[in-house]
Amino acid sequence: MLSRNIRYACRRYSHAVTFRTTESSPTQQTDNQFGLFYTVNKDLCKQLYGHGGLPKSYMKQSKTFAETAIMVRRPALDIINCIKATDLNKPAIRYVLYGEDGTGKSMTIAHLLHYAFEEGYLIVHVPWVSDWLRRVLRHKEMANSLTREGLVDLPLDAAAWLLHFKTQNQHLLKSPEFIVSKEYVWSKREKTEAGAPLHELVELGIARVKYACDVVDAIVNEVKLLSNSKKCKTFVAVDGYNGFFNPLTRLKTPTKKKVAPEEVTLTTSILELTKNDWTNAVMVLSADSIANPDDDTKNYLPQHLLYRKGFDHLDPFVPVKVDRYTDREFLTCANYYRDRLWIRGPLDMETELKLTSACNPFKFMEQCAPL
C-alpha cells in the first residue's frame, strides 16, 4: 500500500515544474508569479463569483478540480501595475480588454475582481452584458419605465444584479460612511430618506422589484458621489461591454418593436457609470466578439467591436490585449492538468495538444476534458 502510494506520488511529481504559487493575494503578485496558478479561497469565491463572474465551462472544471485556481497572466499583472501607479484623484481610467475568443478576458476580469476586493475597492461588476440584452427567456420580465419616458425596464435582471452587488460588497456596505445623499421617493408611501444607509437602498431594490432599475440608477449616482467625496474607491468591471453598442438587442416590447440597447434603463445607468467624469475609480471593461454575434468578421479589435459610438464614449482608454498562452504558460497549465490527473499519458501528448489547440486557453481546456 505504501509503496503504491510512493510510486503514485513519484509518477505524479516526476516531471514537476512549479506551476503553483502560494501567493494567494493578487496585491502581492508580481512578475515572479507570472504564469503560475494561485488558488482562491472558497468562501471568497462564493462571495465574488457566486452570482456570475466566472465562465460556465471554467466553473464546471473548478468544481471537478475541487478548487478555483487562476493563472497569473500578463494582462492582469499589467493592469494591477497600472492601477498601483495611478493617481486616483484624477478622472477614472478605463481599461479595455480585447483578444480572440477564449483567450481569458473574463478570467482576467475575475482575477482583477479579486485584486479589487483585497485592496478594499467597492466593486460594481456586471458579469455579462448580453445576459441582460440578448438572452431572452420565455418569460423575460420587461416593463416600460415609469420614471423615464420611452425606456424599458428589466426589473428581474436589475434585482439579480443588485443581489450580486450586495453579495460582493457585503463587508463594505455595513460601514456607516455609505449613506444616501438625497431623498428618493418611489411611491406615495415608499421613499428613501437622505442619510439612510446605502444597503437599505439595495435591499429595497431587491424587495420591491418594480423599482429595481431606478434603484440601480440611484446606486450608480450614489457610488459616483461617494467616490468623488473620497469615502470609497470604486472598481467597475463590465464583461462584454461592447454589447451596449450593438445596433439592436434581442428584446422586444409587447408591441413587437425591437429595442435598441440605449432604450434600456440598465444600459443608461452603466453608460453613465463608465464616463470618466468622476474620480477615485478604476474601470475594467472587455470588448468581446461573442457579445457581438451579428458580426461574423472574426475581428476582435476594440474599435471595431465598440463601434464609433462606444469608442467616442470610452476614449481615451487603455487597450490591453489578452493573448494566447505563451510557451511557459502553456507548460504550467499542462502541468496543472497533469497534477489534477486531468490529462495522463506520455509527455508527447502536450506537444500535440499545443498544436491542436494553438495555445488558445479555452480550446486547450476543451480538448483536455475528454482525455
Place this chain on the structure above:
Amino acid sequence: MSLFIKHYRPGSIFKKQILWRLNSSVAENHESEEEFRVLDILKKRDKQQKRVARRIDVPADRAEKMSTDQNWGNVWPGPRSFHPSTVPLPIRQGFVPKGQVPPGKKANAELMKIPNFLHLTPPVIKTQCEAIKKFCTEWPKLLNSEEAIEKHYPVEVITSDYCHASPTIRNPLARVVTLRVKLSTLNLDKHAKDKLLRLVGDHYDEKTDLITLTADRCPMRRQNLDYVNYLLTACYHEAWTVEDWEKEKMEADMEYYDWNNNQSKKNLVNWYHKCINKDIALSEDEYKSFDTSVIDHGEEYKLAVSSLFNDGEREETINNYDTAVRKLLGLPERKPIE
C-alpha cells in the same frame, strides 16, 4: 453399315481411284512427283509485279541554294507562317524523345504554329524607318525628358490602330479612346479635389495618381475623343461649384478622420480640465480651436487616434494608441510578452 454392305460390289472402289488419278494427271507433269499439289481456293496470286519507281529530278531545297549575302528583306518581306525551304536556318523545335534530338524544320507543325518575326529583322526595320522618315516632323528640342513632357502635355490620349489584310480596313476596337491625366496637374483646392474624387469614383488610381477615362460608346474615334474631353471638363468644373446642400456635410460623411472635429478631442479637453480642476463649459468652436499642445503628450495622442481611424485598426495602430494613452495618463509602459 447395312447400307454399305448392300451396295458393296467388289472392284467398284478401285475403279473410282483410277478415275481420280486420271483427273489430276496434269499437275503431276509440272511438279515433282513426291509432292501433292495444294488446292488454292482463294486463288491468291503468289506475287504482284512491283512497279518500278520512276526517278524524278527534284531540284535542291531553295534554302540550300541561297547565297550568304542576299537581302533577307526581299526573301521574307511580310508576316508569314514558317516555311522550311525559305528559311536557311537549322532550326529544330518540338517534343524531344528520349535519347534523340528535337525534330528538324521540315514538315514541322510546331514551327508553323508559332508566330515569327522573320520579317522584322533590324536591317529591315531600319530601311523602313528611313523610308517613312520624310513624313515625320522633328521632335521639339525642349521636350527632352519625361518630366518636361508631363509638364507641358499633362493629358495623355491613348488610341489603337489596327492594320490587317481583310476585305474591310475598319476595326471596331479602333474607336476606343482612353484619356489619362494626373490629379496633381489639375488646379484644385481642398474642396474641389474631394468633390472631383467623389465624382470620378474608381476611375482614380491612388498609387499612380492618375485619372483614367475611357469612352467606347460612340461609333467613331473622333466622337469618343470629344466625349472623353467633355467628361474631364464637366467633372473639373462641377468639382469647383459649391452647392447649397454641401454645407450639410456631417462628420459621418467625412472622407477622412479629422481629430479636431471629433468627439475624441472633446473627451481629451474635458479630461484635461477635470485634471486641472477647471470646470468650464466650452462651445463647439472653442473645442475645435483648443490648442492641445498645452496638454502633455496631447499631440502624440492626437496622431495616434488619427492613425487608428485613417490607417485602419490593426494590431500595430492599436499598440500605438496604447502607448500614447499610457503616456497621456501617466501609466507605466506595457511589458513585452515573453
